[in-house]
Amino acid sequence: MPSLSLAKKTIAAAALIAPLSMSMVSCSSNGDDAAEATSSTTTSASTSTSTSTETSTSTTSSTTTTGSEETSTPEETSTPEPAPAQDKEAAAAVAAAAANLPSPKPAAPVQGGRPATPEEARAIEDLTRRVAWAPTLKGYLGGILDNTCNSVLQANGGREAYDLNQIPDVPMEVIPELQGRKAEVQSVTDIMVEGNTASATVTANSGDQVETGTMRFMKEDGVWKLCD
Numbered sequence: 001m002p003s004l005s006l007a008k009k010t011i012a013a014a015a016l017i018a019p020l021s022m023s024m025v026s027c028s029s030n031g032d033d034a035a036e037a038t039s040s041t042t043t044s045a046s047t048s049t050s051t052s053t054e055t056s057t058s059t060t061s062s063t064t065t066t067g068s069e070e071t072s073t074p075e076e077t078s079t080p081e082p083a084p085a086q087d088k089e090a091a092a093a094v095a096a097a098a099a100n101l102p103s104p105k106p107a108a109p110v111q112g113g114r115p116a117t118p119e120e121a122r123a124i125e126d127l128t129r130r131v132a133w134a135p136t137l138k139g140y141l142g143g144i145l146d147n148t149c150n151s152v153l154q155a156n157g158g159r160e161a162y163d164l165n166q167i168p169d170v171p172m173e174v175i176p177e178l179q180g181r182k183a184e185v186q187s188v189t190d191i192m193v194e195g196n197t198a199s200a201t202v203t204a205n206s207g208d209q210v211e212t213g214t215m216r217f218m219k220e221d222g223v224w225k226l227c228d
Contacts, residue, residue, distance in 0.1 A: 087168030107216045107228060109201075113194035120198070123224050124217055125188040128202055131226065132183045138169040149218040149227035181207040198224065 116124065131147050134140035142164055145153070153159050173179055183206045190201040196219040203212040218227035 087170045107199065107214045109190070109199040109214050110192050110194040110197055110216075113192035113198070116191035116193045116198065120193055120224075121188075121191045124191055124198060124200055125185075127217070127224050127226070128188050128200070128215065129185045132185050132204060134172065136169050136171055137175065138164055138167045140172060141167055144226075147225050149220055149225045151218075152226070152228060181209075186210070196220075197227070 127147060131143050134143050141162070145159065145162055145164075150159075172182075183204055186203045186205060188200050188202050190199075192199050198217040198219070200215055200217070201212060202215045203210065205211075216227050217224050219225075
């Protein structure tokens with residue numbers, strides 16, 4: 001399930017895969033630029049030909065027009081590959097990289113804490129449900145980054161290491177590793193608070209798998225976030 005462990009692995013994987021995503025975007029842009037240059041050249045040639053044929057015979061005009069039509073055919077066959085296929089490849093690479101990273105050590109409950117107040121419990125439960133899943137990869141990563149404590153982000157390169165504009169905004173279900181494994185939080189119990197830290201026992205299912213584990217949280221600027 002996309003728990004804190006997978007979240008930490010995923011943001012690290014996103015940092016690893018960012019150069020690949022940027023490379024794909026660059027290749028796509030270069031292809032578009034080349035297509036635009038070809039189109040511009042063809043248009044210029046057609047304009048020049050049209051001007052010349054105005055002073056020529058009707059037979060020459062007909063022949064030149066045919067040649068112009070023939071030269072436009074290669075432009076249609078040199079269209080770059082559609083971006084969605086590239087996005088799916090990058091998304092699969094993110095998931096594969098996350099799966100291959102070592103798992104962080106299990107979290108331990110806070111010691112000497114107190115039971116959470118109803119308001120604290122509601123905020124922490126809402127957080128765990130909010131970050132468990134998102135319709136798209138970009139949305140999921142964005143949710144993880146926005147709701148992860150600063151110490152975890154810094155340990156993975158800092159918030160500035162993640163440019164979500166380079167992450168493909170593809171549906172989560174098109175990623176092979178996540179197909180049929182939508183994560184849903186079933187329960188958040190035993191919420192204990194000690195100062196600005198907290199822990200909870202979280203049970204969630206991902207497909208036919210059900211897992212229960214301890215998650216840690218930290219309150220930063222008045223907001224509870226995932227932490228370790």
